[in-house]
Amino acid sequence: MPKIILQGGRAAATRRPEVRVSAGRWALLGVLLCGQFMANVDVAIVNTAAPSIHERLGASDAQVALVVSGYVIAFAVLLIPGARLGALHGQRRIFLWGLGLFTAASLACGVATAPTALVVARVVQGAGAALMVPQVLSGIQTHFTGPRQRARALGYYALALSGGAVAGQLLGGVLISADLWGSGWRPIFLINVPLGLLLVLAALRWMPRDARAADEHRQGELDLRGAALLSAGVLLVIVPLVLGGDSGWPWWAWSCLGAGGPVLAGFARHQRQLAERGGRPLVAPAVLATRAVRWGLVAFGLTVSTYFALLFVLALYLQQGLGKSPEYSGMAMLTWVAAFGLAGPVLPRVPEHLRRAVPVVGCLLLAAGYAGVWAYLATGQRAGPLLFALLAPGGLGLGLGNNALIAHLTSAVPARHAADLSGVISTVGQLSGALGVAALGSWYLALATGGPAAAVHALGWLVAGFTALALCATVAASRATATAADGNDVRTATMGETT
Numbered sequence: 167m168p169k170i171i172l173q174g175g176r177a178a179a180t181r182r183p184e185v186r187v188s189a190g191r192w193a194l195l196g197v198l199l200c201g202q203f204m205a206n207v208d209v210a211i212v213n214t215a216a217p218s219i220h221e222r223l224g225a226s227d228a229q230v231a232l233v234v235s236g237y238v239i240a241f242a243v244l245l246i247p248g249a250r251l252g253a254l255h256g257q258r259r260i261f262l263w264g265l266g267l268f269t270a271a272s273l274a275c276g277v278a279t280a281p282t283a284l285v286v287a288r289v290v291q292g293a294g295a296a297l298m299v300p301q302v303l304s305g306i307q308t309h310f311t312g313p314r315q316r317a318r319a320l321g322y323y324a325l326a327l328s329g330g331a332v333a334g335q336l337l338g339g340v341l342i343s344a345d346l347w348g349s350g351w352r353p354i355f356l357i358n359v360p361l362g363l364l365l366v367l368a369a370l371r372w373m374p375r376d377a378r379a380a381d382e383h384r385q386g387e388l389d390l391r392g393a394a395l396l397s398a399g400v401l402l403v404i405v406p407l408v409l410g411g412d413s414g415w416p417w418w419a420w421s422c423l424g425a426g427g428p429v430l431a432g433f434a435r436h437q438r439q440l441a442e443r444g445g446r447p448l449v450a451p452a453v454l455a456t457r458a459v460r461w462g463l464v465a466f467g468l469t470v471s472t473y474f475a476l477l478f479v480l481a482l483y484l485q486q487g488l489g490k491s492p493e494y495s496g497m498a499m500l501t502w503v504a505a506f507g508l509a510g511p512v513l514p515r516v517p518e519h520l521r522r523a524v525p526v527v528g529c530l531l532l533a534a535g536y537a538g539v540w541a542y543l544a545t546g547q548r549a550g551p552l553l554f555a556l557l558a559p560g561g562l563g564l565g566l567g568n569n570a571l572i573a574h575l576t577s578a579v580p581a582r583h584a585a586d587l588s589g590v591i592s593t594v595g596q597l598s599g600a601l602g603v604a605a606l607g608s609w610y611l612a613l614a615t616g617g618p619a620a621a622v623h624a625l626g627w628l629v630a631g632f633t634a635l636a637l638c639a640t641v642a643a644s645r646a647t648a649t650a651a652d653g654n655d656v657r658t659a660t661m662g663e664t665t
Contacts, residue, residue: 200361
């Protein structure tokens with residue numbers, strides 16, 4: 167294992183010594199974040215390829231929709247089981263299995279000769295991502311225990327989340343426009359193959375070997391009944407969210423959404439009963455019983471929903487509303503990502519006595535960024551450098567707010583629940599993103615009929631809605647940080663555990 171070096175010096179006499187993480191551990195973080203980045207790229211990259219897949223592969227509209235959404239559905243459904251498998255069988259082992267499956271499925275996508283084969287390969291690719299991604303946040307919580315170093319690691323983690331989504335849109339536009347050797351859309355998948363193989367070698371080199379399952383946290387088997395209930399509940403929610411809008415919200419979409427709530431409630435009841443019997447549930451009840459975690463997840467979900475809706479709507483606004491190119495719409499979010507990236511090095515430098523306020527400040531800054539875009543559109547402007555510059559405060563606010571929120575969440579529960587929290591955070595992110603695109607994207611599409619003027623009007627109303635949701639997230643973030651500050655909630659939840 168890499169060594170942890172304690173820094174001494176004069177400062178040690180007056181304050182707690184800092185923990186410096188060795189270069190090997192930062193290399194481990196790089197491996198984990200590359201896996202997260204690749205998974206997020208493939209969520210977004212297919213959006214730009216949809217017209218090419220429709221034309222060159224002869225796929226129907228329904229098949230193209232499944233190519234885009236099959237990955238997201240499998241990803242969301244299997245995230246929490248993937249996190250639990252990592253806790254049971256080792257983060258390194260499950261990360262490598264997920265990465266290998268993701269890479270092989272990417273190759274199958276790139277060489278697919280029929281729409282059905284491409285859809286199946288995309289579902290398998292999403293399953294591979296669901297095994298790989300939960301080990302990222304679990305690994306950060308396990309290997310970066312100092313507050314400053316964890317905040318720094320989480321800053322890079324958040325950048326991988328945001329940067330991957332934007333890079334997917336930009337890279338997809340570039341590769342498809344280049345039409346390398348007449349291959350059309352295929353390079354957007356084939357590029358994962360050499361990258362995945364290199365990442366496998368890096369993981370074998372830098373990820374520590376898994377300890378044998380000898381402790382209480384690693385004992386037991388996967389809760390298959392819980393996994394079935396959770397998968398069914400998430401499936402009932404995520405399928406209508408990603409497919410219902412394109413189908414005109416038919417009866418089956420509303421029926422699935424209505425059935426999803428009771429199924430997820432049944433999953434929660436099963437988890438409590440299993441914990442009371444001394445079993446090992448997929449999600450320890452103590453995690454969601456912590457008020458700081460519940461409020462933090464609300465704030466996180468609200469901000470993520472606006473971000474994914476912005477990615478979706480801004481591309482439609484620029485390409486369909488104003489007639490811009492895919493490359494142009496991808497470049498539009500670069501200021502957002504650049505500002506988002508600043509949050510990583512900024513957060514660890516915030517004094518500890520002020521750090522509790524960062525989630526609230528970040529959400530307020532996100533709201534201010536959206537309000538600035540709304541004011542810009544209200545003046546009759548449509549696009550240009552100023553619009554892109556106004557996106558920067560929102561990116562910085564999202565980066566600061568979500569980095570600090572995840573740091574609060576990971577400090578609010580014991581380290582043995584790292585897998586539980588990782589799976590929950592990732593699943594909430596996926597469901598919130600799908601909900602944001604479905605609800606807010608449908609709102610935009612309903613308003614943006616009638617040319618560029620209507621598109622500007624629709625985007626103005628939408629960013630006004632984003633502003634309101636960011637303000638709601640501010641309230642939730644303040645409740646989360648206030649609850650985490652007194653510590654009583656965490657102690658009460660932990661004392662109630664039977665696992």
